[in-house]
Amino acid sequence: MSEWKNPEHASVRVGRLGELFLQKGLLTVQQIEQIAQEQKLKKLRFGDAALSLGLLSQAEIDSALGEQFGYSSKELLNGVADPGLRFLHAPFSKEAEEIRRLRSELLLRFSTQDKISIALISPGSDEGKSYMAISLAIALSQVGRKTLLIDADLRTGNLHDYLALGTQDGLSSVLAGRIPYQQALIPLMPDLHILPSGPRPPNPLEILRVPRMSQLLESCAGQFDTFVVDTYAATRASDAQLVAHQLGYALLVAKQDVTLINDIRHTQNTMQAAGVEIIGTIFNESSAASHSKGWRNRLTSLPGLSFLKTYLGQN
Known part of the structure; x- marks a missing residue:
């Protein structure tokens, strides 16, 4: 877990998956806090809460989970992976x-x-x-x-x-x-x-x-x-x-x-x-x-x- 601070949120705790979306620019700290509240309220996983709020797509969640659990990114050092792979x-x-x-x-x-x-x-x-x-x-x-x-x-x-x-x-x-x-x-x-x-x-x-x-x-x-x-x-x-x-x-x-x-x-x-x-x-x-x-x-x-x-x- 990490702490992210800004003027509006003195201390927001962000999980590893949330950090990944922050780094990719797909979520803001405020949106992650919103997802955390949805998680707590409805007892959902992070991805399910983000989906229910319309803040992330399933493809974005799968890609982030792949990186979190050690699956290679689809980005190559050279070339571009065919969509069929x-x-x-x-x-x-x-x-x-x-x-x-x-x-x-x-x-x-x-x-x-x-x-x-x-x-x-x-x-x-x-x-x-x-x-x-x-x-x-x-x-x-x-x-x-x-x-x-x-x-x-x-x-x-x-x-x-x-x-x-x-x-x-x-x-x-x-x-x-x-x-x-x-x-x-x-x-x-x-x-x-x-x-x-x-x-x-x-x-x-x-x-x-x-x-x-x-x-x-x-x-x-x-x-x-x-x-x-x-x-x-x-x-x-x-x-x-x-x-x-x-x-x-x-x-x-x-x-x-x-x-x-x-x-x-x-x-x-x-x-x-x-x-x-x-x-x-x-x-x-x-x-x-x-x-x-x-x-x-x-x-x-x-x-x-x-x-x-x-x-x-x-x-």
Whole structure:
């Protein structure tokens, strides 16, 4: 609690949440006193009292609560977060909570290891893989993991579009030996950097060949302890297999009513043949779920596929 003094109010005690709104210029001391009176009279929480008085919107309250409880602000050091990134823009949504649950399970899974290196793979496109890669990287950085998000989709990679970063040098430039990796890193948050895909190369398989990616991660090991890597559609080329092989671990993303069961099996088999451990499958449930129950039951019954979590909502 803090004391704020002015000529009209000799001593007004303000809670931490009230301080945050004062600092943002969203409330005055007088308005906070009015909210405090409403709280006491109607036995409401601060946010509910402010809403009932029409002094704050729900979005403003959610944003402030996110900061108070340690969720990252939607403001980036570079670029602008796409409105569709609900993990940032709606930190109390069900989607955000599911991603935090996934983060917890991953941290437990890798609790005995100093580094986390994981590829996000999916059989095809438009299955939520890139969205999940960004959201998971942000979530891991929020708990103090020095995280590097790498766009290893050298054919159609678009992580930079989610963050309005524009087209610039990136992974392809680094792996081709044109620039050192330090020149391509872009800070997004205090504990999060991104290495975008960079210019489209004519030979992505040659650029990604073993051991180039693993050597890059070794070079970055002193600066980062967590690597989240997005990849190209696994059934369309061998890029994802090459990348995941050099990381060792992968999360498989599937989307309801989009991902085919045979493609799931094929992706699983090719990854296992490359020595990749698929540590879980993320089920991305589409908003229009006409046959969701039967589809999911078929998917979960496949041998060797363990569901690390169920992800609801965004594509």
